[in-house]
Amino acid sequence: MSNRINPQPEKTAHHKPHGGIAHRLHILALEAAATALDKKAFDLALLDVKKIVSYAEYVLVCSGSSDRQLAAVAQAIVKKMQDAGVKCKGVEGIDSGRWC
Numbered sequence: 001m002s003n004r005i006n007p008q009p010e011k012t013a014h015h016k017p018h019g020g021i022a023h024r025l026h027i028l029a030l031e032a033a034a035t036a037l038d039k040k041a042f043d044l045a046l047l048d049v050k051k052i053v054s055y056a057e058y059v060l061v062c063s064g065s066s067d068r069q070l071a072a073v074a075q076a077i078v079k080k081m082q083d084a085g086v087k088c089k090g091v092e093g094i095d096s097g098r099w100c
Contacts, residue, residue: 022057028084029058035080036062039073 033046041062050057060077064070078088 025057028081028086029060031080031084032058032060032077035077036060036073039076040064040069041073 029046033044036044041064043063045061047059047061048057049059062070062073064073074091078091081088
């Protein structure tokens with residue numbers, strides 16, 4: 001069993017590719033989760049919050065072995081999003097490695 005999240009949906013005879021911003025945001029959220037897993041984060045929870053709050057589509061929560069590791073996870077995700085052309089407006093955990 002792999003901990004890697006595959007952001008590409010399986011193509012089947014019944015699968016129709018999605019388009020638009022909602023699909024792109026979903027893929028980016030999965031890529032953020034995959035980046036966290038690459039940095040050995042664990043206990044990941046990717047929450048779809050778009051029907052609950054107005055300021056976010058997804059929230060990714062994860063755990064790590066140390067404050068330093070969690071800071072590295074947060075930095076890697078920010079870089080991944082920047083590489084995809086997304087500016088992160090708010091990130092918790094980079095300075096202290098924790099969110100309380």
